[in-house]
Amino acid sequence: MSYKSILVHLDTSVPAHPRFEIALQLAHRFHARLTGLFSTYVPPRHAFFVMAGTAVYYAEHERLRHERAGALERQFHAELARTKIDGQWIAPEGYANDVVPQYARLTDLIVLGQTDPVDPEAFVAEQFVEHIVLSAGRPVLLVPSAGSVAPPGRHVLVAWDGSREATRAIHDALPFLAHAANVSLLRVHSPSDQSPRDRIPGADIALTIARHGVKIDVREVSVEADTPVGDALLSQASNLGCDMIVMGAYAHSRLHEVVLGGATRTMLQSMTVPVLLSR
CATH class of the missing domain: 3.40.50.620 (HUPs)
Incomplete structure (x- = not known):
């Protein structure tokens, strides 16, 4: 692909x-x-x-x-x-x-x-x-509009929450993942998460992607209830030295206005590396 x-x-x-x-x-x-x-x-x-x-x-x-x-x-x-x-x-x-x-x-x-x-x-x-x-x-x-940005894809951070949007983003990003030297899949846990039985573990989607020849390092972090998920993603991307983030875009239209989800809004406003968004 x-x-x-x-x-x-x-x-x-x-x-x-x-x-x-x-x-x-x-x-x-x-x-x-x-x-x-x-x-x-x-x-x-x-x-x-x-x-x-x-x-x-x-x-x-x-x-x-x-x-x-x-x-x-x-x-x-x-x-x-x-x-x-x-x-x-x-x-x-x-x-x-x-x-x-x-x-x-x-x-x-x-x-x-x-x-x-x-x-x-x-x-x-x-x-x-x-x-x-x-x-x-x-x-x-x-x-990003600021700073010098090299072509992305050397070390990719994938945001995973088991949703349709996140699944779509991973598959849309497969060409990048196949070329990457490192791929880290991150699951951010917060007290507001859905019940454990409804979650799709990161290891399961990592196995699916591995069939495309992509090796993924699965990571999980827990944050406080008042910590925005978008901030956690940006922090982890910086700590790991990632040059790209892959995530699902959460939004819906209301009349002539697009209403974004919290993590998506954070990325659009505060991104430090290129972000691949899929809807």
Whole structure:
């Protein structure tokens, strides 16, 4: 099993360039076709026309967007040629939450960037990452917005709680697990856990994955009731020297809002290494 197609979301933010480098190296590792999807925040025209003179601002915004997109597209094709990777560039028009999912569903792995509140160019749409994770039906590799991040997958931490989402995440991450030098499966116990008879032991899922040629080190930790599971995962990832976390994404839609589970919310806000999320 491998990823045969990878899609990376690109925009005009600073983290877009290292995110592209990671996607490029993953495409080389998995011999995958790479699609660069350019989508930025596009202000609605009617919002500008309510004030005199704003039509000029809209036109200037459009000009700069196309100029930056052109420069990034040239770099994208140059890197594909240099690395001899097959791929394509697409820049669909429209609101990102509407147009990105239809392309995301046609790929094996989606590479997105963590929302960066410091960089205004990183804003693409309301709850963009959450929306793609919930609607694409494909695994999403989320890259931290801060710091220098190497291509992930040397030592992978798998978060396991026996749920459908965690099971889906493990199987979606199999190409990474097969290439990893070390895989640690972590079960976090807290007083609010379900009854023991309903749990699927980590050793059982480790045996299932071992049939794919992946050796997994099973670990269990206990936390206090007031300790968020997400914090425990990040702490263990740091202690073990992991460069990637695999976990199920817990969320549901409520009208136009995506409501995240606690651990998922912690990861999206405080991640220190790339996180593969599956829903």
